[in-house]
Amino acid sequence: MTAKKSRIIAVIGGRNPSDEETRLAEEVGRELARQNAILICGGLRGVMKAACKGAQSQGGLTIGILPGDDASAANPYVQIPIVTNLGYARNVIVVKSARAVIAIGGSYGTLTEIGYALDSRVPVIGLKTWSLSRNHQIDKSIVQARNAKEAVKIALELSEAK
């Protein structure tokens, strides 16, 4: 399995996604598994759960980095629950452990993960997520994808390049 080291991809996004975001997350999860990538996420519900569900449906491996003190808080599609009890400081672990990050929708927690990823030079691919301007200048660091398949394709390409 060592060969897969380079293929851990994070999926980030909110706990209360829209139907479209849920569908995108599940599709991203399925596609990651088909490409033999390992999925890492925050381990909870919403986008995280949908992505894990998609990955597991295709036999993929799923890791959940949990904010709380209890492995049983993981969604049922997390195969390897990592218990941190660090609250949302665990966000930094989700992105630093990945070769690329796919952001789907999301709220302020997702924003911290995007910030950590860009600060750590981990590529971020966006699906209906945040866009950023700094002091009135647009920041194009988030690569916007048009659909789930394209997001996974770009994520894996940028992972290889790293």
Place this chain on the structure above:
Amino acid sequence: MTAKKSRIIAVIGGRNPSDEETRLAEEVGRELARQNAILICGGLRGVMKAACKGAQSQGGLTIGILPGDDASAANPYVQIPIVTNLGYARNVIVVKSARAVIAIGGSYGTLTEIGYALDSRVPVIGLKTWSLSRNHQIDKSIVQARNAKEAVKIALELSEAK
């Protein structure tokens, strides 16, 4: 000093500020001290150092939450260095310990702090910093201020309201 508990204000921003950002940070620091607020920051250089310098010049108390393993990495205007060795996961501590956050310029690390603050419902006042859109909708959670004095005034008002 217990009365000041409600007056810990964070100043966040980059390590490589422009001249204008440096000037703004120092002015924010001075004004916070004049208002008897305690300044908390990441303890390093750039905006953090300028703000601490300003605060100390007016007899204010300064706290630096350091990412590394060594108190001596603090800028010389940090009076209370807190050594975390948590890397940029320490960002969450800077904002959670504050009643309000003033963001001056800044890069992706500052973005994580803005995300943590908004997620924790700590008010964020911006001076030449990030602005955000989520899925093409502008997010106005960062209160944009026109100058240092106004930023401090709003920060203290929003602190009281909390």
Place this chain on the structure above:
Amino acid sequence: MTAKKSRIIAVIGGRNPSDEETRLAEEVGRELARQNAILICGGLRGVMKAACKGAQSQGGLTIGILPGDDASAANPYVQIPIVTNLGYARNVIVVKSARAVIAIGGSYGTLTEIGYALDSRVPVIGLKTWSLSRNHQIDKSIVQARNAKEAVKIALELSEAK
């Protein structure tokens, strides 16, 4: 793989083990893999590396919770490197993610892990490791095992009981 959730076992110990500790760690790793347990550890060298080597030799899955910022610091037998950049605060994650902890030798870092495990009511099985007294009273919370096989047997039994 969900069934294995209950079978994540931590192996903790020093970076500079004696020959006997290295041998014990490798044997513990092998035995954990034979029992279909997933091994979690700090991901570095010494006891951690020997245990991962043993587990991998029997086809077991190995997770390394790394203190630094770089997945490539993991020993070559870590299949899933989790990058925390939290320094030794990551110790809490190693033990909280496990159903039981096997401590082999070890220094002060191992002592923090034993403390976190006992504080979190995660059973600790000891092989040539720390023993504790509190205010002159012996604390028998660490279950001392006589050999690697016994350590794994006790760890799995106590995991089931949890």
Place this chain on the structure above:
Amino acid sequence: MTAKKSRIIAVIGGRNPSDEETRLAEEVGRELARQNAILICGGLRGVMKAACKGAQSQGGLTIGILPGDDASAANPYVQIPIVTNLGYARNVIVVKSARAVIAIGGSYGTLTEIGYALDSRVPVIGLKTWSLSRNHQIDKSIVQARNAKEAVKIALELSEAK
């Protein structure tokens, strides 16, 4: 206040101390304040509260590194509450921010702090606390003190030496 940087001393110990431990903690707090040291602790009740109470009674400055998400969980004698939301991973911050650590009684959480301090070469002075043996050899790294005054005296002496 910069001169006091070298005089931040941690007091660690349990949330449910004996009467004697409470008395010792308060006396340690008073003595630290008399010697112009800043007291850092975990910010909660028991030994932490007693030590802060003692320090405040002599006009000393007290810092509480809180495990939870809410500054109001600090004991009433904490003047500077630092909110981490990191759970007991915050223990590493308490000891790394100090020049020396005074351990009074305490349970497994205190044990993690002792481990982190010794691992970081921060001197540990013990009052009715843990004692350690590693693989049947006594470890004398904790300097055992006979009373509160002696504990503070040794802590400050070892701080200077650092």
